[in-house]
Amino acid sequence: MHLLETIILAKPPLSKSELEIARVLWEIGPATVRDVFEHFPANRELNFATVQTYLRRIELKGYASSTLKGRVRTYTASAKPRTVIRDAVGDLVDRLFGGESLPLVRHLIEQRGIDEKGLAEIRKLIEQMEKRESK
Amino acid sequence: MHLLETIILAKPPLSKSELEIARVLWEIGPATVRDVFEHFPANRELNFATVQTYLRRIELKGYASSTLKGRVRTYTASAKPRTVIRDAVGDLVDRLFGGESLPLVRHLIEQRGIDEKGLAEIRKLIEQMEKRESK
DNA sequence: TTTCCATACGTACGCACGTACGCTTATACT
């Protein structure tokens, strides 16, 4: 019972824009449309109704639930970020790197500015992983 | 003269499927439709004509050029992988991690299996970067 | 030279996506 789950319950993937919205929803917890709308990066401006539509679709796709209290609908994420992120990143890795994640890590470290603190953190992470792996 | 370049010459981004095809094109160099078609991951099967369409669109968008020799058209990538990858990854990082690449690196290392050799390579990379940064 | 095969090229088609309007209605103010 797992293949079946995959077949029957597979949620359609979130689109790029829906991912943006989902991210906000994870960050600020259960939230109304307005909450999400306001917690949105100022540069990327969207119409209120558009945000509303995205949230509706996110729920339709099974990644959130909502309740109407009086006049206001509140959305709660029902899928864990980890899972959604795994899928989205997995897709990218598959298409762009043939499924290998190492090249992506390499790209990120080399091409995108990661500051000293970041580098240190990654180094520590690596050490931990190496310890665990050789156990 | 740079903003203007961006405005006038900005290529429309490649779609996910087009990225897959572009990747093959980079890997095997100038190639005919059939070449690309055959160098395609066996699991992911596509119709020959579909690959053909993608290549046409990739060229239309400005990421490749082609020449017809006799009966056969040969495509050559005209955009560097680094650039295209930067854009695609950048988009994902923006939408899913608010522009921070560190969380993505963290995710990759923790959640996706990277073998010992990979870890070692990353560690070395980090050391290099740290040396360079503190120079 | 006729025939066959593969390829190019135009075209198609449904669905998802990005984005938003407009109408209706419940709450909040006056």
Next chain:
DNA sequence: AGTATAAGCGTACGTGCGTACGTATGGAAA
């Protein structure tokens, strides 16, 4: 109580995407 404001909900609409078919035709085989 009446009116304004804000939210929900249905609906819309152009564009791109994923996928492929069909037809014409050039080159290879017979």
